[in-house]
Amino acid sequence: MSQQLTPAAYSQVLAELKSRVRHTQIRAQRQVNTELVELYWSIGDLLSQRQAAGGWGTGVLNQLADDLRAEFPRMRGFSRSNLKYMRAFAQAWPDAKSIGQQAVGQLPWGHITVLLDKLDERQARDWYAEHATIHGWSRSVLLNQIMNGTRQRIGAAPSNFAGRLAPADSDLARQLAKDPYVFDFLELTEEVTERDLEQALLDRIVDTLRELGAGFAFIGRQVHLEVDGDDFYIDLLFFHVEQLRYVVVELKTGKFEPSYAGQLGFYVAVVDDTMRRECHRPTVGILICGGRNDHTVRYALGNAESALAVSTYTYDALPDAERRALPTAEQITAALDWAEDTSNGLAAD
Known part of the structure; x- marks a missing residue:
């Protein structure tokens, strides 16, 4: 049966x-x-x-x-x-x-x-x-x-990782931060606020994660932190699945100021204390700003207790009409493939 x-x-x-x-x-x-x-x-x-x-x-x-x-x-x-x-x-x-x-x-x-x-x-x-x-x-x-020169940009951001993390972990953490980040895919055409930049990054989250690098997983935006009744909000929070650590990202459209390092260091300390598990590596913070004075950054990071890096970002600010006239990378690749196929076909006739 x-x-x-x-x-x-x-x-x-x-x-x-x-x-x-x-x-x-x-x-x-x-x-x-x-x-x-x-x-x-x-x-x-x-x-x-x-x-x-x-x-x-x-x-x-x-x-x-x-x-x-x-x-x-x-x-x-x-x-x-x-x-x-x-x-x-x-x-x-x-x-x-x-x-x-x-x-x-x-x-x-x-x-x-x-x-x-x-x-x-x-x-x-x-x-x-x-x-x-x-x-x-x-x-x-x-x-x-x-x-976009990804190889040259990885690990190029100034940081205090060497002084705040174990040597082997410091080398790993340095690979998390690029300098500068290239946000051309956002199609920003004028001066934007930090919230506009944040929203644009989320609207193109797949491209954002690709630019951040392999291993980044998005946790949330404006992530709420409560410290004894006081409310704070992280711009963007990520978890790196390969390095097993939280990565706090703060966005500033203007030039770096020392107070930014204090704010980011505070967020990193809270995440490290309230979210990090024993199996996780120490939390790090990446400040992405519109510009910086490297000497100012060096002094600010030297006094910070948390592991921080300071990166800049760029984006293509062409007018909308000119941007629409430019081919995308996918269109360029398709055109190259078509030209190669056509060349092969004509040569075979």
């Missing part, structure tokens, strides 16, 4: 099977991508060697592109421009070990061409390749991160 599955049991089995199929599909796609990247690297390495030995020029690449497309008509990517990218790829990562074992080998080919186009140093390319792999950046997000 066969046993009938209940609706709940059937749904559970179906969900498990779907999960397994999707997991296998993702693994297969990654494997195919890695093999394609390794193929492109090997082609580029051969072209680089032949060019060095025989002085191959544009004419040879044109002929190779035509012959490869004729032999493999269903494969995209054998345009002359793409062959040049392959050669540049092999020259940029000439390591003898398999390219698939490196972070760049886990990226789609379009991401790699962005690294080659926008960066010149191997160290910078490796940094962005690693972070794009870890955080799953799309091609447009990778382009934005590079154009």
Whole structure:
């Protein structure tokens, strides 16, 4: 006698099977991508060697592109421009070990061409390749991160972390603060109040979290603190899920003033005392302001007891009409993809 599955049991089995199929599909796609990247690297390495030995020029690449497309008509990517990218790829990562074992080998080919186009140093390319792999950046997000100089901005904000936190924890905390923060996505066109800036950041919370960095989780705005009957409100409160600590963010549209450090330090102390658990690392505060005098900041942070950093922010203040006329990063990426596809199609005709 066969046993009938209940609706709940059937749904559970179906969900498990779907999960397994999707997991296998993702693994297969990654494997195919890695093999394609390794193929492109090997082609580029051969072209680089032949060019060095025989002085191959544009004419040879044109002929190779035509012959490869004729032999493999269903494969995209054998345009002359793409062959040049392959050669540049092999020259940029000439390591003898398999390219698939490196972070760049886990990226789609379009991401790699962005690294080659926008960066010149191997160290910078490796940094962005690693972070794009870890955080799953799309091609447009990778382009934005590079154009906004994310690598140079991380850890650049002046802070007193070294004097207020244990050495290892201080190094971790420094990675939480960028300088400056780039808020171009907010589309602010004139001088704004702190509440306007706060609201704009929340209206674009996904972009805000991306700019803050990986690991930030939004807790709330104007978070209420009560201290023996007195009421206080934190502009923005976050929790960093990787470092397991609260991060208090205060926004000031004007230039830094020493009193701001006292206010932020007070909020950090209260959060540390009332919200932090034993498993959490010490709370830190980040003041994001419109400008600062570094000497003033140094004196103010030197006297602060809480772990604080002071960052600035920038945003594109173009008029609305001019802003609307500019393409977004997604539109630029789509245009590049279209141009590449069109070039490949015309060359194949």
